[in-house]
Each structure stands twice: as structure tokens, then as C-alpha cells.
Amino acid sequence: MEREQVHKMLRDMLRARAFEERAAEEYSKGSFAGFLHLYPGEEAVAVGVIHATEPADYIVTTYREHVHALVRGTPSKAIMAELFGRRDGICKGMGGSMHLFDAERRFMGGYAIVGETYPIAIGVGYAILLRNLPEAVICFFGDGAVNQGTFHESLNMAALWRLPVLFVCENNHYQIGTEIHRHSAQTDVYKRASAYNIPSEKINGMDVLSVYSTTERLLKQIRNGGGPYLLELETYRFRGHSMADPGTYRPSVEVHSFTSQDPISIAAHELESSYPTAEEIAKVGPDCITQLTEQAQQTGHLLEQDLELIKKDIENEIDAAVDFAMNSPEPTMDECWLCFQNNQRAETLL
Amino acid sequence: MHEEILYWQALNRALDIAMAKDSSVFILGEDVGLFGGTYRVTEGLYSKYGEARVRDTPISENSFTGLGVGAAMIGMRPVVEIMTVNFALLALDAIINMAAKIPFMSGGQYAMPLVIRMPGGVAKQLAAQHSQRLEHTMMNVPGLRIAVPSTPQDAFWQFSQAIESDDPIILLEHELLYFTKGVLDSSIEALPMHKAQVRRKGKHLTIISYSKHALVSLQAAEQLAQQGIDTEVIDLRSLSPIDWETCIESIQRTHRLIVVEEDCKFAGAGAEIVSELTERCFFELDEAPIRVAGMNIPTPFNAKLEAASIPQVEDIVAAAQGFRLPS
Numbered sequence: 001m002e003r004e005q006v007h008k009m010l011r012d013m014l015r016a017r018a019f020e021e022r023a024a025e026e027y028s029k030g031s032f033a034g035f036l037h038l039y040p041g042e043e044a045v046a047v048g049v050i051h052a053t054e055p056a057d058y059i060v061t062t063y064r065e066h067v068h069a070l071v072r073g074t075p076s077k078a079i080m081a082e083l084f085g086r087r088d089g090i091c092k093g094m095g096g097s098m099h100l101f102d103a104e105r106r107f108m109g110g111y112a113i114v115g116e117t118y119p120i121a122i123g124v125g126y127a128i129l130l131r132n133l134p135e136a137v138i139c140f141f142g143d144g145a146v147n148q149g150t151f152h153e154s155l156n157m158a159a160l161w162r163l164p165v166l167f168v169c170e171n172n173h174y175q176i177g178t179e180i181h182r183h184s185a186q187t188d189v190y191k192r193a194s195a196y197n198i199p200s201e202k203i204n205g206m207d208v209l210s211v212y213s214t215t216e217r218l219l220k221q222i223r224n225g226g227g228p229y230l231l232e233l234e235t236y237r238f239r240g241h242s243m244a245d246p247g248t249y250r251p252s253v254e255v256h257s258f259t260s261q262d263p264i265s266i267a268a269h270e271l272e273s274s275y276p277t278a279e280e281i282a283k284v285g286p287d288c289i290t291q292l293t294e295q296a297q298q299t300g301h302l303l304e305q306d307l308e309l310i311k312k313d314i315e316n317e318i319d320a321a322v323d324f325a326m327n328s329p330e331p332t333m334d335e336c337w338l339c340f341q342n343n344q345r346a347e348t349l350l
Numbered sequence: 351m352h353e354e355i356l357y358w359q360a361l362n363r364a365l366d367i368a369m370a371k372d373s374s375v376f377i378l379g380e381d382v383g384l385f386g387g388t389y390r391v392t393e394g395l396y397s398k399y400g401e402a403r404v405r406d407t408p409i410s411e412n413s414f415t416g417l418g419v420g421a422a423m424i425g426m427r428p429v430v431e432i433m434t435v436n437f438a439l440l441a442l443d444a445i446i447n448m449a450a451k452i453p454f455m456s457g458g459q460y461a462m463p464l465v466i467r468m469p470g471g472v473a474k475q476l477a478a479q480h481s482q483r484l485e486h487t488m489m490n491v492p493g494l495r496i497a498v499p500s501t502p503q504d505a506f507w508q509f510s511q512a513i514e515s516d517d518p519i520i521l522l523e524h525e526l527l528y529f530t531k532g533v534l535d536s537s538i539e540a541l542p543m544h545k546a547q548v549r550r551k552g553k554h555l556t557i558i559s560y561s562k563h564a565l566v567s568l569q570a571a572e573q574l575a576q577q578g579i580d581t582e583v584i585d586l587r588s589l590s591p592i593d594w595e596t597c598i599e600s601i602q603r604t605h606r607l608i609v610v611e612e613d614c615k616f617a618g619a620g621a622e623i624v625s626e627l628t629e630r631c632f633f634e635l636d637e638a639p640i641r642v643a644g645m646n647i648p649t650p651f652n653a654k655l656e657a658a659s660i661p662q663v664e665d666i667v668a669a670a671q672g673f674r675l676p677s
């Protein structure tokens with residue numbers, strides 16, 4: 001893979017991690033309330049998949065979606081301001097953390113009712129079909145979401161009408177506190193697709209490079225009329241389900257086995273030969289610290305500085321996003337009504 | 351016995367007692383078992399009664415609620431916990447088409463000893479999909495009984511009664527009430543499940559409310575008292591059936607009515623309450639009844655707008671001040 005692409009993805013993973021950790025900090029400070037579902041640990045999924053999309057593709061996702069929007073190109077300040085519920089948020093402070101929408105980037109929304117992404121995605125897919133365009137829809141969902149009826153209903157229709165949808169399962173093994181073996185009789189999510197004659201596969205979702213190349217291949221196929229596909233990505237969330245959940249129901253051995261596969265350190269590893277990484281990267285995932293310390297000793301100075309520059313850059317970006325959010329005004333009730341009645345303005349109702 | 355207890359603990363106690371007493375009682379829902387319940391209502395019961403009677407479910411609301419219906423038909427007493435009312439929208443087929451209809455359609459052959467518990471209401475910045483109040487939806491369904499406890503005592507009584515009842519009962523719990531404290535007195539006899547309760551006696555006007563807003567109304571009544579306005583507050587405790595007699599008796603004394611609800615005003619519970627009471631005591635009312643209700647808008651995420659979209663103490667006080675009271 002091109003060094004440039006790897007470099008960009010590593011950068012986005014670092015941005016994602018920094019954004020989420022900062023959001024957690026602001027939440028703990030009381031800058032905003034509500035449900036906050038964070039993404040650390042799962043970065044390789046959103047980054048790998050979304051880097052493989054074209055601007056003309058559509059994305060439908062869940063309530064754990066800040067990173068998806070960020071990687072898609074929504075400015076970090078517009079996302080942060082939305083988390084703060086401010087006027088300059090991407091949804092003007094009306095949607096919040098779980099409901100990011102960015103029409104300009106074909107980011108079709110974050111949905112907080114589990115199982116809603118499928119019908120929206122096949123609807124968008126159906127429109128693409130009717131318009132006969134070389135576009136695809138990416139439909140994200142969790143492992144817990146496959147037991148909602150809409151999964152089965154939507155997969156059937158997608159297959160029946162050969163809709164251009166890539167179903168992407170972010171399998172982090174948990175439905176809040178319920179581990180996958182306790183919520184699903186079939187724990188290989190990808191196998192379920194075969195009931196609807198939809199081709200599918202499962203790959204390591206901690207490895208951004210294979211996520212990227214697989215998605216790129218699948219999207220090409222889908223845009224060329226290949227019909228729907230289900231891609232299962234095995235991953236793990238390092239934090240609890242949301243800020244309200246410490247995640248203490250998970251055995252520490254399990255948590256450890258995944259943090260040692262930190263997708264960020266895996267991607268950093270790829271850059272090693274030409275781009276020997278430093279302690280800076282090691283800090284990102286607890287278990288890659290020792291792994292990378294040795295390599296850091298053989299590090300070329302220039303490259304280490306490069307990485308530091310990236311991290312500094314990201315830090316500045318996130319600081320600026322928080323500043324922007326904090327200084328953005330609260331929306332007014334009039335603006336609230338305007339959002340609500342936006343579509344009625346041209347119509348005579350009474 | 352007389353003790354201070356949290357709302358969730360009262361529900362937990364009721365369920366524990368019912369499960370110990372009757373092996374046909376079981377509970378199922380998302381994260382009710384190992385995790386101990388989203389709002390802790392099932393805490394400790396998984397280890398006590400085992401996973402078959404405290405069942406963690408997949409995210410399949412319509413089907414696990416339907417499972418409750420099927421089990422109830424042959425004599426079990428299932429308690430279905432739907433994590434929040436917002437997800438009950440996915441189970442409306444089981445609730446409305448099945449639970450509410452089967453006893454009737456079968457010509458009375460089947461009972462439906464089913465309890466469906468669900469937290470709802472506007473909490474803190476949970477945004478539009480997670481802040482709904484669906485009492486109007488349930489109220490409009492003949493065959494469902496709806497209890498809306500506002501205190502730990504009522505939560506304990508009404509949940510216990512619901513489990514013992516042979517009708518399908520919806521227990522609407524408010525998300526902001528779980529960690530409120532109150533007295534649980536097991537020595538006093540429980541009120542009937544659907545009986546309203548006068549929480550505060552007053553002579554100038556009657557406020558009728560339910561669930562969390564019954565408590566908000568009480569706060570408003572205290573403020574009004576300082577201004578010399580003596581307010582009666584009725585906590586309905588139930589939205590189907592409604593204890594009209596208690597309401598009418600109050601209006602006959604105060605001649606003024608405010609109905610307070612957190613739900614959207616349009617076609618909400620308040621609309622039903624005001625129209626029934628207007629029909630039944632038109633000539634007792636000195637002034638037009640007032641509804642203080644939520645705005646007809648999805649709940650905004652922004653905290654200030656969220657608060658502005660539902661009745662606050664000041665809104666109730668202002669409404670009461672609008673009455674022309676006899677001096």
C-alpha cells in the first residue's frame with residue numbers, strides 16, 4: 001500500500017482517538033450531558049472503511065458516530081460544537097452526540113434506535129438504483145443490532161432488488177453489558193448474510209490496512225452493480241458502552257488481549273521500515289509501549305519529529321475545536337422552531 | 351416497617367418479593383441479568399433466581415415482548431422490561447395488537463397477566479429519539495392499563511399489584527425518578543392501583559398531574575402558597591383508567607383546573623383529562639381549564655432548549671397566576 005495512504009489513515013486514527021478522549025474530558029467537566037458513546041479501540045473500522053469511499057457514496061451510521069463524521073470530513077469544530085449543543089454545531093445543537101448529520105458529505109445520520117440504519121440504507125440504495133448511478137451506501141451497525149427484525153427484513157430486500165449497499169458490522173463483541181455469545185445463537189455475523197444470498201466475509205477490524213483494501217475492493221464491485229455485501233469487522237471498544245458505563249463486566253484478560261492489538265499501533269507498525277515511530281505513538285495504546293520503545297532507539301530523528309508535528313497539529317486542531325464549541329452561542333427557541341418547520345416554509349398549510 | 355428508599359429500590363423490592371412468592375413470575379429484557387438492569391431495578395436478582403427467570407435478551411423488542419404475551423397466555427406472569435419507552439415503539443405490535451387484544455378476541459378465554467415496564471420522559475440531553483413520552487399512544491388503546499408511579503411507595507405498590515393482575519399493565523416509570531428518595535411503609539394498606547391521590551389540599555385551584563410532573567406541580571404549589579394561592583395537587587397515579595371521581599370532587603371545591611403534563615400538548619393526556627372533566631363539571635368551573643404541557647416539538651439536544659420545551663415550576667406558577675381568584 002502507498003505510504004501516503006497509510007500515513008493519512010494513521011493521522012486520522014490519531015485524530016479520532018484525540019477527539020474522543022477530549023470529548024470524554026469535556027463530558028466529565030460537565031460541558032454537556034446525555035449519552036456519549038466513544039470509539040477508542042475501533043478506529044481502524046471507521047477509518048479503513050471511510051477512506052475507501054468516494055465523495056458520491058453515502059454513509060448511514062449509529063449513535064457511536066463522531067469518528068465516522070470526522071473521517072468523512074465534517075470539521076472537528078462542527079462536531080464538537082454539536083456535542084456542546086451549540087448553534088454552530090453540524091446540526092445547530094438540535095441533534096447532539098448521537099445524531100450527527102452532514103448532508104453536504106452525504107453523511108445520512110447517526111441513529112440512536114438500534115436497527116434503524118438498515119432501512120435507511122436500503123432506501124438510499126433504492127434511490128441510487130432508480131437513478132442508475134455508480135454510487136454505494138455504507139450501512140454501519142453493531143453486533144447487537146443484528147437481532148433486530150429490520151436487519152433480516154432489510155437484508156432480504158437488499159438482496160432481492162440487488163441494492164448497492166455495503167453492510168458493515170462493527171463487531172465489538174458487546175451489546176452494552178451482554179457479550180455476543182449471550183445475545184446471538186450465531187456469533188459469526190457474516191454467516192447470517194447467507195440466509196439472504198448475500199456474499200459476506202469477516203476480517204480483522206483492528207488492522208486498518210486490510211479494512212481499507214477490502215472495503216475498496218467491495219465498493220468497486222457494488223458500484224458496478226454487484227449487489228449488496230456484508231463485511232464483518234472484528235473489533236473492540238476500549239471504554240465502556242457509554243460514559244454512563246464503566247464496562248466492568250468484561251474480564252480484564254479479554255480487554256488486555258484487544259488493547260494489545262491497538263489499531264493505531266498496528267498501523268504505526270506498518271510505517272516502521274520507512275517511518276520508524278516513536279514513544280509518542282506508543283503512548284496511544286498501552287501495550288504497544290514496550291513494543292515500540294526498542295524501535296524508537298533506532299529512530300531517525302527527522303521522522304520522529306514529523307510524527308511529533310502530526311501529534312502537535314492534532315492537539316491544536318482539537319483545542320481549537322473545543323474553543324470554537326465553547327464560544328459558539330446557544331441556539332434560540334426561534335431557531336429551534338425554524339429547524340422543525342424548515343420544510344413547511346414554502347407551503348400553504350391552512 | 352417504615353424506611354427511606356430509592357425509587358429503583360422500591361421496584362426491585364416489589365419484584366424480588368413477587369419472584370420469591372410465585373415461581374411463575376419471571377423478568378426479561380436487555381441487560382436485566384448479569385448487568386443488573388439499566389436503572390438497577392433487577393440488581394441482585396440474576397444471582398438469586400438464575401438466568402432463566404432473569405433473562406438477558408437480544409435487541410429484539412417486538413419478539414421478546416411477544417414472548418411475554420405467549421407465556422402469559424398459558425399462565426406465567428412475565429415482566430417485560432423495555433429499556434426505554436422509545437424502544438417500545440418497536441414492540442407496539444406485541445403490545446397493541448397482541449397483549450391488548452387477545453383477552454377480548456378470545457371471548458375471554460385467555461387472561462393476560464403481563465407487566466411491561468418502561469422508563470420514559472425527558473431526562474438530561476438524551477435528544478429527540480430518547481426523550482419521548484408515549485402515554486398518549488398507550489392511553490388510546492382499549493385493553494391496556496397504565497400506571498404512572500411518582501414515589502417509591504407507589505412504585506412498590508403499583509408494581510406489586512400489576513404483577514398480581516390478570517390484565518396487561520404498562521408501568522411507565524420516569525427516567526429522572528429512579529434515584530429519588532421516599533418513604534416505603536409496608537404497614538399501611540396499598541391504595542387500589544388506579545386510585546388518584548390528593549398530594550396537597552387546597553381551596554383556590556386544582557392541579558392534576560402524574561409521574562414526575564406531579565412532583566413538579568407540588569413545588570409550584572408551595573411557591574403559590576407563598577403568594578396566598580392555595581393549590582390542591584392531585585397525582586393521578588394512573589392514566590388508564592383515570593380516577594375521575596377524585597378529580598371531580600376537587601373541582602367542586604376549587605372551581606379552577608390546571609392539568610400539567612410533560613408530554614406534548616397536542617392530543618396528549620391533558621387533552622383527554624380536560625375534555626372529560628369539562629364535560630362532567632362544566633358548571634362547576636369558574637374559568638376555562640388550562641393545560642401546561644410540553645411543546646409540540648421533538649426534544650432539542652441543547653440543554654436550555656430542552657428545559658424550555660417542557661413545563662417548569664415557573665410555567666405552572668404563571669398559569670395559576672392567570673386565574674382571577676376571589677379576593
Ligand SMILES: Cc1ncc(C[n+]2csc(CCOP(=O)(O)OP(=O)(O)O)c2C)c(N)n1
Pocket residue numbers: 064112113114115141142143144145146170172174175176241380409411433437440
Ligand atoms: C431499539 C433499541 N433497543 C435498545 C437500545 C439501547 N441500546 C443502545 S446501544 C445498545 C447496544 C447496541 O450494541 P451493538 O449493536 O453491538 O452496538 P455497539 O454499541 O456495541 O457499538 C442498546 C441495547 C436502543 N438504543 N434501541
Ligand SMILES: [Mg+2]
Pocket residue numbers: 142143144170171172173174175176
Ligand atoms: Mg457491539
